[in-house]
Amino acid sequence: MFTFFNCSMATTSFQKKARVKINQIPGTKPSLFNNQLLISSGVPSLDNIIGGGLAVGTVCLIEEDVYGSYSRLLLKYFSAEAAMTGHSLLLASADQDPQLIVKELPGPILDDPGDVTKGNTPEQSENMKIAWRYQHLPASQAGHSSSKFGHYYDLTKVMEPQLISSVNPALVGIEELERECKECKDLNPKYKYLLKRIKEEIDRGHFSTTEQTDKRSILRIAVHSLGSPLWDECGGLASNQEDLDYSLPRFLLALRVLMRSAFAVCMITIPTHLFQIPGYVGRLRKMCDTVLHMDSFAGSDKEKNPAFKEYHGLFNIVQLPRLNSLLCHMPDTLDFAFKLRRKKFTIEKLHLPPELSETANRNQEDPLPHLHPSTALCSTTKPNKLDF
Amino acid sequence: MEDVNNVLDIAKDDNLYGEVITLADSTADGTFLIHHFLSFFLGNNRPVCFVSLSQSFGHHKSVCQKLGVSLTQKIESSHLNFFDGLKVFGNRFLDTQPENVDISNTTSLQGFYKAIKTNYEDLQDKNKAPPVVIVDSLDVLLNIGYQVKEISAFVQYLCHLISGPGCDARGTLITFLSIGENGLDEEASLLWRSVVHMSNMDVLVSGLESGYCKDVHGKIEVKRRNLLKKNSQKTMQFKVNDKSVNFFASGMSRAVLG
Numbered sequence: 001m002f003t004f005f006n007c008s009m010a011t012t013s014f015q016k017k018a019r020v021k022i023n024q025i026p027g028t029k030p031s032l033f034n035n036q037l038l039i040s041s042g043v044p045s046l047d048n049i050i051g052g053g054l055a056v057g058t059v060c061l062i063e064e065d066v067y068g069s070y071s072r073l074l075l076k077y078f079s080a081e082a083a084m085t086g087h088s089l090l091l092a093s094a095d096q097d098p099q100l101i102v103k104e105l106p107g108p109i110l111d112d113p114g115d116v117t118k119g120n121t122p123e124q125s126e127n128m129k130i131a132w133r134y135q136h137l138p139a140s141q142a143g144h145s146s147s148k149f150g151h152y153y154d155l156t157k158v159m160e161p162q163l164i165s166s167v168n169p170a171l172v173g174i175e176e177l178e179r180e181c182k183e184c185k186d187l188n189p190k191y192k193y194l195l196k197r198i199k200e201e202i203d204r205g206h207f208s209t210t211e212q213t214d215k216r217s218i219l220r221i222a223v224h225s226l227g228s229p230l231w232d233e234c235g236g237l238a239s240n241q242e243d244l245d246y247s248l249p250r251f252l253l254a255l256r257v258l259m260r261s262a263f264a265v266c267m268i269t270i271p272t273h274l275f276q277i278p279g280y281v282g283r284l285r286k287m288c289d290t291v292l293h294m295d296s297f298a299g300s301d302k303e304k305n306p307a308f309k310e311y312h313g314l315f316n317i318v319q320l321p322r323l324n325s326l327l328c329h330m331p332d333t334l335d336f337a338f339k340l341r342r343k344k345f346t347i348e349k350l351h352l353p354p355e356l357s358e359t360a361n362r363n364q365e366d367p368l369p370h371l372h373p374s375t376a377l378c379s380t381t382k383p384n385k386l387d388f
Numbered sequence: 389m390e391d392v393n394n395v396l397d398i399a400k401d402d403n404l405y406g407e408v409i410t411l412a413d414s415t416a417d418g419t420f421l422i423h424h425f426l427s428f429f430l431g432n433n434r435p436v437c438f439v440s441l442s443q444s445f446g447h448h449k450s451v452c453q454k455l456g457v458s459l460t461q462k463i464e465s466s467h468l469n470f471f472d473g474l475k476v477f478g479n480r481f482l483d484t485q486p487e488n489v490d491i492s493n494t495t496s497l498q499g500f501y502k503a504i505k506t507n508y509e510d511l512q513d514k515n516k517a518p519p520v521v522i523v524d525s526l527d528v529l530l531n532i533g534y535q536v537k538e539i540s541a542f543v544q545y546l547c548h549l550i551s552g553p554g555c556d557a558r559g560t561l562i563t564f565l566s567i568g569e570n571g572l573d574e575e576a577s578l579l580w581r582s583v584v585h586m587s588n589m590d591v592l593v594s595g596l597e598s599g600y601c602k603d604v605h606g607k608i609e610v611k612r613r614n615l616l617k618k619n620s621q622k623t624m625q626f627k628v629n630d631k632s633v634n635f636f637a638s639g640m641s642r643a644v645l646g
Binding site for chain 1: 446450455479528573605633
């Protein structure tokens with residue numbers, strides 16, 4: 001169903017607003033609100049809640065959950081999306097070998113109805129008994145999957161090595177960081193080296209906005225667990241344990257300068273729970289554009305709370321960027337929850353289950369059975385067990 | 389934006405000569421105030437020396453265009469001097485040499501002040517009206533390591549810069565800073581209080597105590613030092629739109645009243 005909605009939007013609102021040149025960058029789309037160029041984060045449910053996607057030229061900060069597993073998963077989705085759209089990728093991690101992270105990228109689900117490789121028009125017109133209004137629209141965006149915005153992945157599968165190597169990702173691991181970083185008094189040497197590497201990648205791939213190039217693409221920069229102890233970061237404290245270490249805000253400032261003049265998006269995860277100085281995390285947030293916070297239930301007593309039975313953690317929008325307009329995207333709520341099914345990771349509004357006690361008299365009749373939620377849309381031909 | 393002027397008790401043709409205004413935001417985004425002042429002064433043909441430390445030129449240009457002011461045109465006509473502080477300070481950590489600003493000293497902002505002074509005097513020579521200095525935003529300086537003492541000395545130098553000899557030759561100074569969640573960031577609060585001490589009017593934009601709301605984006609508190617003439621304090625709630633900001637008394641939002 002999702003691909004039909006996507007292409008109906010593409011043929012109606014976007015073509016008029018966007019300039020032709022920008023439209024030609026695969027894997028991007030202009031924002032509904034302010035014509036900002038957006039890319040997918042790799043998780044379509046996340047794209048929806050932050051206003052369509054991540055804006056090109058910005059830094060997205062993910063405040064890690066305590067064990068870091070879900071934030072690492074988000075980074076994997078972000079990196080996998082690079083392979084699907086043909087964007088370039090730079091992945092840096094001091095805690096894990098980036099080669100390993102890249103080997104574990106989730107495999108894409110290629111058999112949804114919008115895929116051209118399997119598209120058979122007579123088969124599809126049969127499917128449209130319900131969505132018959134959309135029958136006259138093209139079955140998917142013209143072109144192959146690299147022009148589609150946002151893909152779905154199967155966590156039980158691993159992305160094929162050929163697909164990953166087609167992107168030719170630049171990987172920065174702990175050995176390279178330790179070997180190449182040079183003494184610096186302004187800034188933590190590892191951060192300085194990372195900045196240098198990012199600048200090199202931007203220059204090498206001609207991603208700078210000042211450069212004219214024929215085939216425009218986007219550089220995705222994924223930095224895993226920046227500010228963890230392996231980066232020689234002491235929770236914001238300098239080596240004398242009294243003064244503040246300004247390296248991380250300085251890094252973020254320099255990163256912002258690099259991003260604002262490049263066709264690139266940076267996603268960083270920071271274990272902010274390791275920074276105990278009051279107000280320090282607030283400063284880090286101000287230096288980034290989009291800030292999201294993940295809070296997993298693993299190991300806490302929230303795990304046993306029946307209200308959170310379906311979910312694996314809370315997901316909050318802390319900050320959304322205000323770019324080129326007076327207003328930023330204002331969602332209905334900032335509090336969401338995420339769940340990790342066997343194959344999929346989704347972020348949704350927190351729905352508390354209804355309070356059902358033994359003696360409660362529940363009315364089983366649904367007064368408007370044909371307006372049931374979309375999951376039942378495709379199966380209204382089967383009798384609904386709840387209908388009397 | 390007219391509504392903002394009403395809240396701040398500024399008339400459309402007010403000169404604000406010699407005034408020092410401090411804008412601050414804590415849990416909500418108050419940067420619309422900067423764009424308001426930019427468009428207000430440029431619309432009144434006052435020369436502006438805009439020091440931008442947190443956003444790029446493109447962002448300011450786009451927002452001001454929505455408010456009806458073309459920044460590029462104002463630069464060409466010498467009404468606006470845009471100092472790209474983001475690039476200057478950011479490039480220091482990227483090992484790119486800044487062009488004509490001496491910020492090699494990590495503790496003193498003197499080099500930075502001298503550059504702004506040169507731009508201010510340049511605008512003063514080319515225009516009749518005394519220039520306005522707008523600084524966005526001071527917390528960037530705090531974040532990258534300058535001490536509160538140093539930054540407040542910098543603001544004091546700027547106050548001195550705008551106060552010329554005669555009554556009409558005095559410029560205006562507007563500074564913006566983000567102080568983060570109430571009281572959590574001690575240094576930022578300290579900086580804010582010391583800058584407010586030097587100013588005539590202090591505006592604080594904060595989020596609602598009850599949390600995030602899509603229809604009421606926050607509340608704005610305006611305090612004036614000039615007790616003899618105007619109201620000394622005002623609090624209202626607001627909602628930011630694409631090209632304007634709506635203000636209303638607390639609890640009177642259209643969304644709440646239905």
